[in-house]
Amino acid sequence: MKLKLLVCILSVVCLQSCRQESEVKTFFISHNAQQSHPVHQGIVKLQEVLEEKSNGKLVVKIFPDAQLGSEREVLELLQIGSVAIAKVSAATLSNFVPEYNVLAIPYVFRDKAHKFSVLEGSVGKEILEKGSDFWLRGLCYYDAGSRSFYTKTKAIRTPEDLKGLKIRVMNDQMSINMVNALGGSATPMAYGELYTAIQQGVVDGAENNAPSFVSSNHYEVSKYYTLDEHSSIPDVLVISTKWWDTLTEEEQQWLQEAADASAEAQKEYWRLSVLESMKIAKESGVEIIVPEKSLFAEKTESVLENFETDYPDLSPLVNRIKAVK
Template sequence: MKHFFKSVVLCKYYLMGVVALAAITLQSCSSTSDEKVLYFAHSLPTSHPVHKGILAMQEALKENSGGKLQIKIFPDGQLGSEREAIELLQIGSIAMTKVSASALSNFAPEYQIMVIPYLFRDSDHLFRNLEGEVGKQLLESGTEYLLRGICFYDAGARSFYTKDKPVNSPDDLDGLKLRVQNDQMSVDMANTLGASATPMAFGELYTALQQNVVDGAENNIPSFVSSNHFEVCKYYIFDEHTRVPDVVVIGTKFWDSLSDEEKGWLEEAAEESVVKQKQYWHETVEENMKMLKEEGVEFIYPDQEPFIEKSRPIMERLMQNPKLKPMIEKINSN
């Protein structure tokens, strides 16, 4: 059995190496002496508003640079899962990716604050901080882990959804096995609120719901729809426990290879895409809400105060971290 698991691990890294080599070959073959192409991999479908934001960045960068610096996008997990894309970024096999801020907490501890329940009061409060000093500090915090943030994309509020049981208070979460993202903060969040946190890959969740491995999950409305989880889960609970943005990240290897002018083109394109992506997100949520009602999904709007009170220990614990405390205080006072 020991040799079996060793073989599985070796096989995984062999396959990752093949993917990495393919990506490197693609990247080197796609560039000419007067043109640079940055390979951008992510795991979302092309219908998702975040992918549309990336397309806006791609278009703006091509225009800003006169075609000298371009982005080629690999959506739908073509080069691996979210975590695998981060690892490919770190070893320099691809240039850019899009990841949830919670996933980055496994690499850059400062991102833990993004998964503190109810830290951000609403979307305006979130982006007021992300587009200010706190956001700048976060984007730069991953540099020592070879990951440099470029910008934040709107990913709405994350809420619970369940198959068979409506949830009107934290007490209703007791005994429910709920899928969460594979990071410690997300696990702590669900467990503290009373559920039984079950980390697993997002791509495995639909089958897990069908087979009663889990009773539900938590995510934003567009992901609930694009994953087709609404076909299995008929209760969507707007407890809005976290507002976790997506982060566009570039590997420091590629960032350091860009000239100041090229960095300026990329940052300008990112800023332009953020404005458009927020609009795409808003439009998508409106369309999705209408469709979900037609599909028979019941929306529940619980009193959030009991959820806020029950989750408070998470913020209190992180306030003991001298590195995170100033950031949390700044957000709370903003």
């Protein structure tokens, strides 16, 4: 990581000196997805639109596959201005900007339409702007689908089926509380270790969206996928305010318009990716289960209650989300 940081800093210094001569501004954009992923495709769209709108004055250099570090490491690089833009999960961003925590509450969104009404409306934009207080200005949201349970040997049809099962979760208190509230045993674990852990029975299953379930090859060792859709945590495209503040109003407008165009395109890329992933899973013998989601939502109400106790200042934000039509 120290080598990556040094390379980034030296590159930025070089770019700053080059700008004085050429007036071309080059943005480093980092993300942790593969180049075939809808996230990368969305950022390529941003790259194309931005260079066209700016007539080549604003140029994008994309670093996929976590080349510049983990999401948390890259956010720290953004805060000091060594990287310009990054795509990160709202769950990771919540460690820096508390308001993003509300987007991870189980079943905070009624459905996909409600989710995008929130994210693309005044509430979502307000949360994006809150990041500026921490040098992390949000540009737009990317669709990351909904997370659902998948298991190796036992199908999850109701919350009761989770009792006694070890379920891998992100190292995030919200995720841990959710699984425990449903009766499972939340087991934080590095994502890279999960395939072997399921295969060897260290854990009984995990939870994630369909494209991740397939791209990780977890469908090979987990033959039940339950579409309970307990959380719909979006990805966020974030720019360092140290970069944003160097842009003219016109350049800021170009960048925001390019980000908005990329978000719209990425939603379609994501939709197609979900369809393809579900097809692969079914053809590989995975049983797709569509449960009664209200049963799971009822069991996770305590997670919201605990959240409002821990973050009383954010309760009004939760109520505003619920009120969005």
